[in-house]
Amino acid sequence: MRDELAKMDCLTPGDFATVKRQCVLLGETLTPDEFLAQLRQEHAVKPDVRQHRPLGFLQ
Incomplete structure (x- = not known):
């Protein structure tokens, strides 16, 4: 579970x-x-996740 998080x-x-x-x-x-499955759903709808954009300082 920790790896998945x-x-x-x-x-x-x-x-x-x-x-x-x-x-x-x-x-x-x-x-x-x-609960982890629900977190996965919350994570999947984030624009940064859908577009796979790195954070600004990691670009």
Whole structure:
């Protein structure tokens, strides 16, 4: 699981908060694997991930 999180280099604390908020709103309890799947979805919709652009200082 740690390796998978490391691959999602554009994750922010806000992504974790978004997944947690969705759980609360829907009244769901996610397993760690389900939470990770939700984080993957949050990560996939980020423009920087879709376009595979490096950060400014890494260009």
